[in-house]
Each structure stands twice: as C-alpha cells, then as structure tokens.
Amino acid sequence: MIAIDGPAGAGKSTVARLVAKETHLPYLDTGAMYRCVALQALNDNVDPHNQAAVARIASEISIVLEGSATFLNDVDVSNDIRTPEVAAVVSVIAALTPVRDAMRTQQREWIARHGGGVVEGRDIGTVVFPDADVKVFLTASPEERARRRVAQAGGNIDEVAAGISERDHIDSTREDSPLRPAENSVIVDSSGKSIDEVVAEIVNAFEVTRR
Ligand code: DC
Numbered sequence: 001m002i003a004i005d006g007p008a009g010a011g012k013s014t015v016a017r018l019v020a021k022e023t024h025l026p027y028l029d030t031g032a033m034y035r036c037v038a039l040q041a042l043n044d045n046v047d048p049h050n051q052a053a054v055a056r057i058a059s060e061i062s063i064v065l066e067g068s069a070t071f072l073n074d075v076d077v078s079n080d081i082r083t084p085e086v087a088a089v090v091s092v093i094a095a096l097t098p099v100r101d102a103m104r105t106q107q108r109e110w111i112a113r114h115g116g117g118v119v120e121g122r123d124i125g126t127v128v129f130p131d132a133d134v135k136v137f138l139t140a141s142p143e144e145r146a147r148r149r150v151a152q153a154g155g156n157i158d159e160v161a162a163g164i165s166e167r168d169h170i171d172s173t174r175e176d177s178p179l180r181p182a183e184n185s186v187i188v189d190s191s192g193k194s195i196d197e198v199v200a201e202i203v204n205a206f207e208v209t210r211r
Contacts, residue, residue, distance in 0.1 A: 033103045034103060036070065
C-alpha cells in the first residue's frame with residue numbers, strides 16, 4: 001500500500017498512476033470522490049457551505065472508481081468532475097467532517113476489497129492509512145504547479161495560480177485532517193525533476209519495504 005499526498009498540481013495523479021502500473025497495484029484517486037460530492041451539490045443547487053445538505057448528498061450518492069473512470073450514480077462523470085465550477089467549490093465541501101467521514105469509510109472499504117493499492121489524496125498517510133508501506137508527500141513550487149496546470153488544462157496563469165493557492169490554503173488550514181506530511185513520510189519535491197525520476201524514487205522506496 002502506497003499513500004501519496006500533496007497539494008494541487010504537484011503531479012500526484014500522473015505519478016500515482018505510473019507507480020500503480022509499475023508496482024501492479026490498483027490505483028485510487030480520492031480527490032475524485034470529493035469531486036463527485038461537489039458535482040452532485042452543484043447539480044442539486046445546494047450551497048456548498050450547507051453542511052447538512054452536503055452531508056446528505058455524500059451519504060446518498062453512489063461513487064464507483066474503476067481504473068481511471070469515475071461513476072456517480074452509475075453515470076461516467078470522469079470529465080464532468082474536472083471543470084472549473086467543481087474546482088471552485090470542492091475544497092469547501094472537502095472541509096466538512098461528515099463528508100470526510102463518509103468518503104474515508106468508502107476509501108477503507110475500497111482498499112480492503114482490493115487488498116492494497118496506490119492511493120492519492122490529502123490525508124491518506126496522515127489519517128486514512130497511516131500504516132501504509134510507503135507514505136509520500138509530493139510537492140512542487142507554487143509557480144511550477146500553476147505552470148503544469150495551465151499546460152494540462154489551459155487557462156490564465158495568474159488565475160490558475162490564485163485558484164491553486166486558495167485551494168491549498170483551505171486544504172491545509174481546515175480543522176479536519178489538514179494537508180500536511182505524514183509522520184515518516186518521504187517528502188518528494190518534483191520541481192525540476194522528470195516524471196520518471198519521481199516515479200522511480202517512489203517505486204524504489206516501496207521495493208525496499210518488500211525485501
Ligand atoms: O486532488 P484533487 O484536486 O482532485 O482534490 C480535490 C479536492 O478534494 C481538493 O480541494 C482537496 C480535497 N481532497 C481532500 O480533502 N482529501 C483527499 N483525500 C483528497 C482530496
């Protein structure tokens with residue numbers, strides 16, 4: 001079991017998918033789960049700050065993650081959860097404790113069912129699976145993270161940088177499981193490193209635990 005946490009734009013998804021491929025472990029993107037709750041709240045015109053209403057959504061919707069596809073109530077929302085509208089509200093929703101409790105329960109069930117995996121998020125090494133074989137905190141400079149997001153999804157660099165820094169602020173200052181490196185985590189700064197280098201570093205750290 002490999003836990004990969006870190007801020008937006010650090011390259012977690014790309015790296016986690018490749019690590020999963022190399023280690024032949026299944027891959028779980030927990031951010032996609034919070035994005036499903038956000039998408040459903042938007043679709044239902046629910047105020048993201050309305051804890052009771054958002055909590056109800058989190059407990060009622062069905063989220064299924066298969067490979068890199070995400071299904072919300074049996075509909076493939078893999079693209080719909082990546083819109084700027086979802087990005088704008090997801091941090092607020094992810095700060096709500098009842099939402100986090102519901103998502104963590106499902107994450108633990110997913111791992112139990114799959115017998116392990118490469119799991120990426122913000123609180124995987126700190127709270128969800130503190131006993132993971134390898135805990136990675138993957139980060140990069142704010143400028144590099146904004147540049148990567150623009151290269152991937154387009155947009156204005158200043159607006160993207162402002163959005164990322166606002167999300168980081170909400171994610172790392174919330175009361176419930178703020179984003180921070182787990183105890184005994186390997187801190188990997190991906191600024192100026194190739195994807196392959198970062199993947200190799202994490203795969204090596206995992207292989208050492210298997211010996
Ligand atoms: O990794 P991402 O950008 O898809 O994450 C979307 C949001 O969900 C982001 O604001 C952080 C939050 N999140 C979280 O709080 N805990 C996780 N384990 C994963 C994501």
